[in-house]
Amino acid sequence: MGILRLAHVDVRTPDLDLSAAYYTEVMGLRQVLRTEDAVYLKCWDEEDHHSLRLRYEARTGLDSFTFRVEAEDDLHELEKRVEAYGCPTTRVSAGEAVGQGESVRFEVPSGQVMELVWDLEKTGNALGKHNPAPVPPPHTLKGIAPPRMDHMLVNAEEVGEANTFFTEVLGMRLTEQLLDGNGHQLGIWLAGRTNSPHDIAIVNGPNGALHHWAYWLDDWDHIRKAADTLAYNGVQIDQGPTRHGVTRGNTIYFFDPLGIRNEVFTGGYWVDPDTEIITWTEQEFGKGLFYYENVISQRFLRMHT
Amino acid sequence: MTDRILRLQHVEVRVPDLELCTAYYTEVLGLIETARTENQVFLKCWDEREHHSVILREAPTYGLDHMSFKVGDAADLDYFTEKLQAVSVPVKRYAARELGPGWGEAIRFDAPSGHVVELTHGTERVGNMLPMTNPPPRPQYLVGIAPPRLDHVFVMAEDVEAFTTFFIDVLEFRLTEQILANDGHQLATFLERSHTPHDIAVITGPNGGLHHFAFWLDDWNGIRDAADTLAYHGVEIDVAPTRHGVTRGYTTYFFDPVGNRNELFTGGYWVDPDFEPITWTEEEMGRAIFYYDRQVNERFFTVHS
Numbered sequence: 001m002g003i004l005r006l007a008h009v010d011v012r013t014p015d016l017d018l019s020a021a022y023y024t025e026v027m028g029l030r031q032v033l034r035t036e037d038a039v040y041l042k043c044w045d046e047e048d049h050h051s052l053r054l055r056y057e058a059r060t061g062l063d064s065f066t067f068r069v070e071a072e073d074d075l076h077e078l079e080k081r082v083e084a085y086g087c088p089t090t091r092v093s094a095g096e097a098v099g100q101g102e103s104v105r106f107e108v109p110s111g112q113v114m115e116l117v118w119d120l121e122k123t124g125n126a127l128g129k130h131n132p133a134p135v136p137p138p139h140t141l142k143g144i145a146p147p148r149m150d151h152m153l154v155n156a157e158e159v160g161e162a163n164t165f166f167t168e169v170l171g172m173r174l175t176e177q178l179l180d181g182n183g184h185q186l187g188i189w190l191a192g193r194t195n196s197p198h199d200i201a202i203v204n205g206p207n208g209a210l211h212h213w214a215y216w217l218d219d220w221d222h223i224r225k226a227a228d229t230l231a232y233n234g235v236q237i238d239q240g241p242t243r244h245g246v247t248r249g250n251t252i253y254f255f256d257p258l259g260i261r262n263e264v265f266t267g268g269y270w271v272d273p274d275t276e277i278i279t280w281t282e283q284e285f286g287k288g289l290f291y292y293e294n295v296i297s298q299r300f301l302r303m304h305t
Numbered sequence: 306m307t308d309r310i311l312r313l314q315h316v317e318v319r320v321p322d323l324e325l326c327t328a329y330y331t332e333v334l335g336l337i338e339t340a341r342t343e344n345q346v347f348l349k350c351w352d353e354r355e356h357h358s359v360i361l362r363e364a365p366t367y368g369l370d371h372m373s374f375k376v377g378d379a380a381d382l383d384y385f386t387e388k389l390q391a392v393s394v395p396v397k398r399y400a401a402r403e404l405g406p407g408w409g410e411a412i413r414f415d416a417p418s419g420h421v422v423e424l425t426h427g428t429e430r431v432g433n434m435l436p437m438t439n440p441p442p443r444p445q446y447l448v449g450i451a452p453p454r455l456d457h458v459f460v461m462a463e464d465v466e467a468f469t470t471f472f473i474d475v476l477e478f479r480l481t482e483q484i485l486a487n488d489g490h491q492l493a494t495f496l497e498r499s500h501t502p503h504d505i506a507v508i509t510g511p512n513g514g515l516h517h518f519a520f521w522l523d524d525w526n527g528i529r530d531a532a533d534t535l536a537y538h539g540v541e542i543d544v545a546p547t548r549h550g551v552t553r554g555y556t557t558y559f560f561d562p563v564g565n566r567n568e569l570f571t572g573g574y575w576v577d578p579d580f581e582p583i584t585w586t587e588e589e590m591g592r593a594i595f596y597y598d599r600q601v602n603e604r605f606f607t608v609h610s
Contacts, residue, residue: 004577045574047581070578122581129581131589134553134596148575193308194575195499218572219524248442267523269352270454273308273377276354276430276437284439291442 001077002171003192006149006199007068007100007120008050009213011260011305012057018257019054026233027215027262028143032123033098040098042123043215044136045147049099049121052149060258060305062210064105064113065152067200070193072118078170079104079116085169094119109165110156111208143233144226146215150265151198153212155205155304159185162202166190172199175271176246176278178285186282189246197247197268209304212253214263220250226264230254239300243267245288246280253300260305308377309384309477310498313505314409314425315357315373316458316518317345318565318610319364325562326361333538334520334567335449339431340406347406349431350520351444352453356407356429359455359518367563367610369515371413371421372458372505374476374498379426382412388475389414401427417471418462419513450531452520456570457503459517461510461609468507469494478505481576482551482583484593492587495551502552502573514609517558519568525555531569532557543604548572550596551585558605565610 013019020039023029029041032050040050055063069075079089087106092115094101101119108114126136135141156162163185166172175197178187189198203211217223223241230237230252238261240252249267256262280288287294320326327346330336336348339356344364347357362370376382386396389412399411409427416422434444462468469491472478478496481503486492493508508516522528528546535542535557543558543566554572561567585593591600 005575047577068577122579129583131550131585131592132583134548134550193500195312219526221524221526243442245439245442270312270521272311272354272375278440279438281439287439 001074002070003078003116003199004068004070005192005194006051006151006213007048007066007117008052009065009149009152009210010053010055010063011210012059012061012063013054013258013260014056014058014060015258016054016056022235022257023052023054024142026143026229026235028141028145030126035098038098043146043148044126044141046149047122047125049123053098060260062112062154062208062305064115065154065200065213066100066103066115066117067192068120069116069118075102075104075116075118081169082106085165087165099123109158109161110154110202112154112210144215144217144229144264146217146264148216150214150216151196151200152210152214153201153203155207155209155211156202157204157207159188159202159204163188166200166202173271173273173275174277175275176280178203178246178280178282178288180282186285187246187280191271195271197249197271203301205301205304210260211304212261212263214251214265217264217266219266223250223252223264223266227252238303239290239293239297242293243291245284245291246278259303261303307381307384309381310424311375311377312499313358313372313455313458314355314375314423314428315360315455317360317362317370317373318515318518319366319368319370320361320561320563320565321363321365321367322563323361323363329540329562330359330361331448333449333534333540335447335451337434342405345405350452350454351447352433352435353455354430354433356431360405367565368513369420369458369460369610371423372460373411373423373425374504375428376424376426379410382410382424382426385424385476386412392475394475407431416462417464417467418460418507420460420462422476450520450522450534450569452522452531452569454521456519456521457501457505458515459506459508459519459568461512461514461516462507463509463512465491465494465507465509469496472496472505479576479578479580480582481580482585484508484551484585484590485587487587492590493551497576500576500578502554502576508606510606510609515565516609517566517568519556519570522569522571524571528555528557528569528571535559543608544595544602547598548596550589550593551583563610564608566608
């Protein structure tokens with residue numbers, strides 16, 4: 001029962017062609033559908049219809065983010081709990097959104113639109129289910145070609161309130177937290193049912209903002225190769241390749257052509273539901289963010305979508 | 306709102322030479338000794354927070370004494386006791402610490418293959434080797450291979466289908482992959498609770514047999530380093546670093562000093578609860594097991610403990 005994993009992120013872009021070119025040629029996602037005003041994309045190992053929707057709009061921004069729930073009945077249960085907390089919810093019927101059935105949408109306390117869904121259209125990965133090769137045919141892979149989306153990070157003015165909502169209402173699990181000198185939460189890392197350090201993270205910043213979403217890569221060597229691909233294509237790298245203290249993950253941050261931050265990520269550790277929370281103090285946050293550099297990058301903290 | 310079975314908690318293996326095996330598991334594999342009884346040594350990996358994941362027990366023969374899975378809640382032990390008794394499987398119950406130092410509350414029963422299966426809750430928490438505030442990503446001065454955690458167990462059964470049905474229907478595991486003989490019966494199956502390709506797998510062979518148990522490493526580079534360590538110490542390598550078709554994992558197999566097979570494993574993929582299982586056919590079994598070699602050495606099928 002509860003939140004399983006991140007399913008898709010929906011963003012706005014003022015240049016649909018440029019964004020689509022970057023996400024297919026550099027990131028190496030597959031375009032699965034193009035409509036008049038939107039492009040739907042997925043990674044090669046994802047079985048769902050899509051994990052990213054780019055929608056044309058004059059200004060860049062986050063439309064919504066969608067998590068899959070663990071079982072069909074969870075949708076109703078979580079809808080009741082979100083309503084009881086005081087966030088109005090909207091049911092979106094099957095057929096209204098591409099690639100999925102019925103869903104529930106609401107604004108989280110920090111203003112982003114979150115969606116919960118069970119019924120995702122399963123279109124299969126690039127390998128199939130019958131004597132599958134471990135990787136897709138090499139000529140079908142372009143750019144970085146991550147196997148799947150991993151997690152996202154959004155901003156909130158009141159991180160403590162976000163923590164209450166995501167843990168007590170949605171039942172996600174706090175794995176790590178950053179505390180200021182007064183014991184207030186400045187950042188939280190939350191897991192659904194993925195047994196990983198985070199499926200979503202929330203860090204102090206303006207309400208409604210998207211900080212980044214991340215794609216999984218299998219190891220550090222792929223992170224290094226991704227950096228080569230980014231540099232070759234003239235993509236602006238924000239930080240890395242390096243390592244996080246928080247999550248222990250290996251990472252690169254970079255910007256898509258319209259300034260939305262992306263990450264490639266690997267590593268982390270196994271999280272049991274009863275694992276104790278790891279705490280980072282403000283004076284060690286440089287290491288928490290970027291363990292090797294030990295600096296708090298103002299660009300990293302202040303730039304968002 | 307419980308997770309039922311979470312993951313593999315521990316394996317207890319029989320060893321005719323306790324001192325020799327303890328030296329191997331601590332110095333070469335790099336596990337940490339946490340307790341001893343008259344005839345047992347308790348070991349854990351560095352990133353595991355609980356008291357033990359491998360128990361060595363002095364005995365005249367080698368092989369698997371039992372395997373234990375962690376459940377999310379103590380009430381899950383009652384839930385599974387009722388389910389097991391409903392299908393006429395006798396269940397024994399043990400209080401916390403009754404079975405040994407650090408041991409949780411547990412139930413035990415026999416799988417159709419004669420393997421003793423334990424479900425447990427409340428294994429003593431001793432912490433990993435890192436602080437809970439501002440932790441570095443890994444401890445310094447680890448010895449040997451030092452995998453962060455135990456990953457899965459692979460056993461043998463005369464009737465793979467009966468074993469698989471029992472694990473799915475009674476214990477609520479999910480099938481991720483299967484190898485089918487030309488007549489359609491299951492030669493091997495791979496089962497999970499942790500959203501990974503396998504927490505347990507079974508292949509046709511003598512009832513009660515242990516094929517191997519596996520430890521997680523973070524990446525392929527870690528597997529290569531481990532092979533260096535194994536070769537340096539003169540450990541008998543069964544299968545040098547390679548890749549599986551099934552699970553897509555990277556692997557190396559080797560034997561402990563008394564002949565129990567160990568594996569180091571990384572890779573794999575994400576598994577949703579409604580994942581459609583992958584099927585391998587008998588003709589492709591070579592690739593299923595060792596994707597690069599496309600054939601399986603006879604020892605892999607015939608040698609077990």
